[in-house]
Amino acid sequence: EDQVTQSPEALRLQEGESSSLNCSYTVSGLRGLFWYRQDPGKGPEFLFTLYSAGEEKEKERLKATLTKKESFLHITAPKPEDSATYLCAVYNAGNNRKLIWGLGTSLAVNP
């Protein structure tokens, strides 16, 4: 069964303390992996798309990487405004009309 698992469920960091969020997946024929950020009471905001193992994308303090089994979202020197829930989702070859979602990692960055 296609599945996306995110860890940890929650993470609390001090401002400037770098860390990584994990998204592991078991899908048949990955066609794309997506990272989103979601603030409370709002819809998810698109961050990155990764298509193949070895690919990396960067945006400000965030860097997303992809292997054949998992993706990491690295957060370098986070700031309090990076506090949010980070969601991972995948498209697979047999189900490319809708995304399969993880439950998210809730990140809190303390000043």
Place this chain on the structure above:
Amino acid sequence: DTGVSQDPRHKITKRGQNVTFRCDPISEHNRLYWYRQTLGQGPEFLTYFQNEAQLEKSRLLSDRFSAERPKGSFSTLEIQRTEQGDSAMYLCASSPGGVYGYTFGSGTRLTVV
């Protein structure tokens, strides 16, 4: 075009009443999705349109839920005879098709009392 718009942002209704939500997607996007999200969960797929055609509907969705996308533009999601378990955030998203990320609206928060 300023993105995906959803209306209303919040809706409080009594159990048993009908409610309707509206979504205006990005105009160039031919795909439109409805999701439901509860606290601490990822978005749950409800239904999907390509242009005006409803191509897929979640098997988890009861017959009380119906969605339309007349003329392939805006979409409406109606819930009939609401129940307390329907309380959730209802999210709309659009995409240009293919393996592209979705653009989400801000959602409609439904509370059934």
